[in-house]
Amino acid sequence: MKPKKPCKHPGCPGLTSGKYCEEHEALHRGDRATSTGRGYDSRWRRARSRFLKAHPLCVRCQEQGRLVKASVVDHIVPHRGDEKLFWDESNWQALCKNCHDSKTMTEDRYQEYRY
Numbered sequence: 533m534k535p536k537k538p539c540k541h542p543g544c545p546g547l548t549s550g551k552y553c554e555e556h557e558a559l560h561r562g563d564r565a566t567s568t569g570r571g572y573d574s575r576w577r578r579a580r581s582r583f584l585k586a587h588p589l590c591v592r593c594q595e596q597g598r599l600v601k602a603s604v605v606d607h608i609v610p611h612r613g614d615e616k617l618f619w620d621e622s623n624w625q626a627l628c629k630n631c632h633d634s635k636t637m638t639e640d641r642y643q644e645y646r647y
């Protein structure tokens with residue numbers, strides 16, 4: 533049996549055989565989940581700039597014969613938090629800011645993830 537040590541969380545009187553008492557163990561696991569969330573964000577930024585390099589022109593403007601540089605990767609089918617839809621590149625389209633804004637105003641009135 534290992535001797536119990538005080539919880540590493542500052543000011544916590546709890547004893548533990550690990551690093552933190554049960555309560556703070558859960559808390560610190562939660563911290564790691566948050567940093568994973570940040571990784572997701574940078575993964576999207578990388579994927580987005582790669583996609584815009586491959587699709588540099590706004591597809592909507594192109595349909596009307598205009599050549600406008602795209603700056604937004606839009607989800608054709610709104611993902612609404614669905615990871616599979618979110619990362620499905622066949623569901624992505626390059627849009628300029630104008631087209632994206634007017635699409636957001638006319639088509640999807642539900643909450644969109646903004647990056």
Ligand SMILES: [Zn+2]
Nearest residue numbers: 539544553556
């Ligand atoms: Zn503790």
Ligand SMILES: [Zn+2]
Nearest residue numbers: 590593628631
């Ligand atoms: Zn456009």
